Amino acid sequence: MRLGPVLLDGPFVLAPMAGVSDPPFRRLCRRNGASLVCAEMVSANALHFKDKRSQRMLEVFPDEHPLSLQVFGSDPDRLAKAAKMAAAAGADIVDLNCGCPVPKVMRTGAGLALTKDEKNLARCLEKMVSAVNVPVTAKFRLGARRGRNDAVRLARLAESCGVAAVTVHARWKDAGHSGPPDLEALHDVAAEVRIPVLGNGGVQTAADARRMIETGCVGVMVGQAAMGNPLIFRELWEGEKAKPFSERGVFDLLLEHARMNVAYFGEKLGIVRLRKVMGAYIKNFPQAATFRHRAYQVETLSELVELLNQVRP
Numbered sequence: 133m134r135l136g137p138v139l140l141d142g143p144f145v146l147a148p149m150a151g152v153s154d155p156p157f158r159r160l161c162r163r164n165g166a167s168l169v170c171a172e173m174v175s176a177n178a179l180h181f182k183d184k185r186s187q188r189m190l191e192v193f194p195d196e197h198p199l200s201l202q203v204f205g206s207d208p209d210r211l212a213k214a215a216k217m218a219a220a221a222g223a224d225i226v227d228l229n230c231g232c233p234v235p236k237v238m239r240t241g242a243g244l245a246l247t248k249d250e251k252n253l254a255r256c257l258e259k260m261v262s263a264v265n266v267p268v269t270a271k272f273r274l275g276a277r278r279g280r281n282d283a284v285r286l287a288r289l290a291e292s293c294g295v296a297a298v299t300v301h302a303r304w305k306d307a308g309h310s311g312p313p314d315l316e317a318l319h320d321v322a323a324e325v326r327i328p329v330l331g332n333g334g335v336q337t338a339a340d341a342r343r344m345i346e347t348g349c350v351g352v353m354v355g356q357a358a359m360g361n362p363l364i365f366r367e368l369w370e371g372e373k374a375k376p377f378s379e380r381g382v383f384d385l386l387l388e389h390a391r392m393n394v395a396y397f398g399e400k401l402g403i404v405r406l407r408k409v410m411g412a413y414i415k416n417f418p419q420a421a422t423f424r425h426r427a428y429q430v431e432t433l434s435e436l437v438e439l440l441n442q443v444r445p
């Protein structure tokens with residue numbers, strides 16, 4: 133699969149997820165079969181004002197490539213500057229967030245709100261495309277109002293601005309992040325443009341991925357099903373032949389994630405960020421209830437290792 137000049141070895145992509153798609157998690161997903169990993173969104177305004185935390189969100193590790201860094205904002209010049217910074221940091225692709233429905237983001241005219249002013253959206257995309265030598269992509273939802281497929285028009289607009297590919301989160305705004313994707317609406321977008329379309333929304337199994345690709349998408353982006361489960365990418369590759377992973381293997385992966393988080397974020401923040409996904413790693417195991425209850429009290433890596441040793445098969 134090709135997104136502009138960027139060649140991917142397969143169709144399975146890790147979605148950008150704020151607070152989740154950080155370097156440790158992205159590296160684990162790459163290692164387990166994600167063909168492209170997308171970083172959590174970074175504010176173009178915050179980068180403009182040299183916010184240290186946001187600058188660090190552009191950090192890229194050598195074993196992550198190919199990688200997409202995503203920016204959000206509504207000012208064409210600041211977005212172009214942010215795109216340049218992302219490309220200079222090592223992004224193979226720079227993505228513009230045009231789908232985030234979170235009020236804090238929408239209030240600034242960014243995310244989903246950016247699609248309300250299509251002239252400004254076009255300016256933002258054009259400036260980003262001219263600012264960098266790497267491909268620029270855009271990620272949309274189907275639309276703010278159920279049944280009115282804005283993504284068809286927005287994908288066409290993105291294509292005319294020189295965007296290399298679009299991702300469509302095949303849900304309407306009111307669905308949030310749950311419920312089945314609207315595959316018919318996704319097909320309508322894929323049929324409308326010549327640039328590659330990545331489908332997204334509700335992919336949990338190889339069969340889900342196949343159905344999404346059958347709509348005409350070149351690949352699928354996986355979000356929540358990858359949280360606490362980087363092994364999903366192996367399952368997607370292996371399809372029905374996939375064997376369940378041993379409990380031992382999953383415990384080891386969780387421990388590796390914890391070690392990488394602590395190395396990257398420091399012990400306190402590394403463990404706090406891991407809490408969000410710890411339960412998901414072992415959700416199907418008989419010890420899950422005991423583990424989950426105690427995992428939320430864990431504050432250090434050695435406490436986590438001790439707990440894992442107690443519940444490990």
Ligand SMILES: Cc1cc2nc3c(=O)[nH]c(=O)nc-3n(C[C@H](O)[C@H](O)[C@H](O)COP(=O)(O)O)c2cc1C
Nearest residue numbers: 147148149150172173229301333334335354355356
């Ligand atoms: C915790 C969380 C954070 C997210 N952050 C972002 C983000 O930073 N940028 C973005 O474009 N989408 C973001 N999303 C949306 C996902 O990329 C994806 O579109 C959505 O989860 C649907 O895919 P799924 O059904 O596979 O989870 C986020 C979703 C979740 C659950």
